[in-house]
Structure formats: structure tokens, C-alpha cells
Amino acid sequence: MTPPANISEPVGGERVIWVSPSYGYHGDLMYFGEIFRAFIRRFPDTLIPVKHGATFHHAADLPLVPMITSWSLRWKRMVRGVDYGAGIDVPKPGFVRRMLGARADCLITIEFTGLALIAMAAAALRPAMGRVLLVESDPRQRGGSSHPLVLAIKRIACARAHVIQTNTAEGRAYLIEVLRADPARVRVAPYLTSCPPRPDRASLLSQPMAGDGTPKLRLLFVNSLQPRKGADHLLAALALLPDAVAARIDLTIVGDGPERSRLAAMAAPLADRLALRFLGAKPYRELGQYYAAADVLVIPSIVDYRSLAGFEGLAYGLALIQSRFDGAARETIVEGETGFAIDPANHADFAARITALVSDPALLARCRAGAARLYAARFSVEQIADNIAQSVRLAIARARG
DSSP, rough: OOOSSOSSSSOOSSSSEOOOOOOBBBOOOTTTHHHHHHHHHOOSEEOEEEEEOOOOOOTTEEEEOOOEEEEEEEOOOTTEEEOOOOOEEEEEEHHHHHHHHHHHHHEETTTHHHHHHHHHHHHHHSSTTTTEEEOOOOOOGGOOOOOHHHHHHHHHHHOOOSSSESSSSSHIIIIIIIIIOGGEEEEEEOOOOOOOOOOOGGGGOOOBBBSSSSSSSEEESSOSSSGGGGGHHHHHHHHHHOOHHHEEEEEEEEETTTTTHHHHHHHGEEEEEEEEEEEEOOOOTTTOOOOOOOOSSEESSSSSOOTHHHHHHHTTTEEEEEEETTTTTTHHHHBBBTTTEEEEHHHHHHHHHHHHHHHHHHHHHHHHHHHHHHHIISHHHHHHHHHHHHHHHHHHHTTTT
């Protein structure tokens, strides 16, 4: 079945059910909230099961249904010497009964979680239910298991999916070459993005100026202050800047974590050379004012599977200086056109990229414009919702034969 030319319009009465053990962080749906809202405009009869007792802020308009009870196991997973965290949620039997009782036309599962795998297996009891599996890039990049038993289970899930949607060519290669997925059922199309709510004009921050009256380059770091996010490498690179360049830098660090005290001590010697502030953690809905008041987003992660901060930078038209060890850099960085990919531990090169954006206003303007164009073309919330909607329609058509 060929999807309609314009799939942004509501497509009818098909019921879609999403299954994932969690969304967002600490009761904040974050980027999932806007993706769900856009998706529901395409499929109004959508259900989003959540765990019993879970509460979410600013989500009263979403069809969050307390259907999930599960057993949870958690353990350490080391990637490049950093604990990336791992775990599994195994649903209790009542969830399968409730999920099938919803009589959905299509099931969307996210990744190879225990909950998703069991939901995919249970959906086989309703052969006319379309099944969409969303897989982000190559899971081995975040320490995904290569144990033969684990791979065998994942292969079964892939075989049962009518559509497998992944965001990169690397994800497609993993699905086909490692998990032996049918190439005809694998789609490459992003399904996650992030754009914090845009602030009103009254909350916009003023433009800082250098001593000579020229605007300062406004750098922004938005992430947790933990070892793998690499804020210490950013500070080390700034320490290498000549005084004349440093005087034109204004750095805002939004985030908190166990590294904050150490980072504050590292930053102290820079206080006389450049403007720098630690603002602590901020709710997702308040981040827009900081993106709107920046020129460059810096993402110096030592290891990151696919940080969504880069997509937030694109959404606000910011030039990016992004670690090549962040899997998202393959999607967000067009070298010299949206920003630069760096090795954060190469402080001299890191400093040179900052200097280039300070010294060349035309380069900065080109990267900012390129970032905004890339977001509009590939990563806007509406485009992401269209991508998922197309997978749903294909899955329903295939399930109905």
C-alpha cells in the first residue's frame, strides 16, 4: 500500500497503542510530549500506556493510561569506562490482557526492552494488528549485548514487526546484517527529536556586549554535570583561548550533577577572562529561553548514544560544536555548514573551533542558518510525527494483507 502524499492530515479511526517502559524523565515527558501531540493529530484514537502510579507534568491533554505493572531489574553497563546504566522491565501478566483488550489496529514498540518484546510477542495473537518497531541507531554503540541468546530474541522481534523504523544508515545495517531483518521492512527515518517550548519575547535574555561594543559569542552547555558529558573538556579548551578571544566569550552552563563542585573550581581561574555562569538544572519547559539567547551549543560528550541536545540546538538555529563520540553528530553536523565535530579531549582543536566562530561572523551566520534549515527539513516535530505515521500506515496495510 502506498501512503498518501500528505500524511499530516488525520487518517481515520485506526487505534494506535504505544508500548515503552518509560517516557521522559522524573515526571516530565520532555520531548515525548510534543511528539505525542503531533502524532495524535494524525491518529486521534491513540493510547499511551504508562505505569500505575506514574504522574506527569503538563500532560492532562494526552491519553496516558495507567495499564503497566512490571518487575524492574537494573545493573551497571560500562561504555568506554563510563557507567551507561542498563535494566529490564518485565510486565506482569495483566498488562498483556489489558493491551490486547484495547483492540488496537497498530502497536508501536520502542527498542528491545522486556516490555516491548513481550508486547510484540503478544500482538501475534491478533494477526490483523500492525506492528511497528522503533530502533535508534546501532544499539552496540551504547553497550547493547551481543550474547547469542539476546540476539536470537531480538531477531524474533524483528521477524514479527511489519515495519522497523530506524534513524540512521548504521541502524539499518545493524538490523539487516546482525538481526537479519527483512530489508523491505526497514525504514530509515528519524523518530525522535527535541524542541523545548519557545519563550515569549518578555523572557528573552539581553545580548551581552564586549568592551569594544561588539556582541559577545554566546556559548551554551545544556546537560547533566557528570563525567561522560565532558564539561571539563569545554573549560580546558576555553583556558587555551588568547585573552582577546576570551574577552568576547559568554558561557552559560545549564545543568547539575556530581561534577558541579569540581567544574566550578576549574572555572574559577577563567572568571577574570570571560563571562561564565552556572545556572543549575532547569525544567524542560524553561530551556527555550537559554537556547533563544545563545549563538553556539557545545556538546563535548566523552560518550553519548544520541544526545537530543544537538537537535534542540538545530531547532533554535544554533551553530554546533559537537563531540564525534555523540552518535547524534552523524545526523546534526554538516562540517562547516551547521557546525563542527570535535574530539573533546583535543583541547587545542576545540579552542580553535571556538576561535573561528568568534572571529568570523559570516561563518557563524552560515552555521546558524544551516542548522535551522536542517531542523526544518529533517527533525521538526511535525516531520517526526509524519515519519512515524507513515510507518503505522504501512504496518496496518501489511497486517491486513
